[in-house]
Amino acid sequence: MRRAALPCLIASLLLAGCQPSPAPAPAAAPTTTPPAATASDAPAAPPATSAAPTQGEGPSFDCSKARGAQEQLVCGDPELAALDRQLAATYRQAQAKASDPALLRATQRGWIKGRDDCWKAADIRSCVFEAYVRGIVDLRIQHGLVQVPATVEYRCDDDTARVAAVFYNDPPQAMVLTVGDDQAILPIARSGSGARYAASGVEFWEHQGEASIDFFGKTLRCTPAR
Template identity: 40%
Template sequence: MKNLWILSLASLGLSCSALANSSSPSYDCSKAQGSIEELICQSDELSTLDRQLQPLYSQAIKQLSSDDAQTLKAQQRGWIKGRNDCWKADDKTECTLTSYQTRITELQISTASIEVPSATYYVCNNEAAFKLSVYFYNDTLIPAAVFSYNKAQQLSEPAVGLLTRTASGAKYQAQNATLWTHQQEATLTLFDQPPMNCKIQK
């Protein structure tokens, strides 16, 4: 699925101002199923996010091969299920809002609707052959970092980390990895492994 994150820069143009003028989601509210879909219909903010997500998802499908498109469709169904599970949350609106913001950020990156930044390269654990590459996205809905590492000529799958609150530096949380950056240094922590210390390659 690497090509989900390495797509053509010739990408879709979204008019966020036009989307913001709509007060209804992308689906028919008279056919809303479940409390979360009903909640979205009642919220201008959530409705706008729903309408912003739809063209991004459609564009991503068009840019992929048949097999990868099927994978993305399955991921989207999983995302919808997770969004609808927000009915279990104490703050249903905040849960749904975060779900949309996260998914839109992922799709903004995968469709290249946000300009791809230049990569920043790090050397980790003082090993010249252990390199970390990071693309810092500051213009996505949630600031994000797409990072992967090359160790012993083995390239990892790209991970998408979303910026989270931290006392100092910047912390990007991915599904099974955490990237913390501060000035010229970074700390990469993979699931159930010791942290790796990295410094910007000069």
């Protein structure tokens, strides 16, 4: 799938995580939760905040009515449940600013389908985690809920494509990585040293002034442009 430039991330990133490789062959998906169960009928949104959601509470939906392995996973995982609450709050903030509410609702239904398709992934938990981070970050960007930081441009050993990054430090921390005409949202990842961001098929690792990038099989060595 071709990923759009940053102003058009909603259509591509939420559905496919910006991965250019063809989607897996269709398979019977489990029953999914109607869109309203996750976002639109959640309690009134709290004031916008950059604080991370507290863990130890349930998700935004009723776990006694959870459908499918993905929602059951969220109900049993405090970190995923916190991300679900944060996504629901971010979605309500986006509703208040959306110029096209119908498009926002359709996009959110697409996000739910994408999350529920994680049953096909080799690592279901990582897939669900990445889906939530992408959903939150993309809603913030598309609806002006966050101040967009300065773009960092890179010079790479293969200079045939533009490489740039934007780093978002409001929880959940993530980056938007651009390689040529393609983009991906990467959650921050554990690292023994340096700054590392990773998602399925993509990794960005910056250490001592040099960035190592694996972008769906394309490997690059880069340094920030001066």
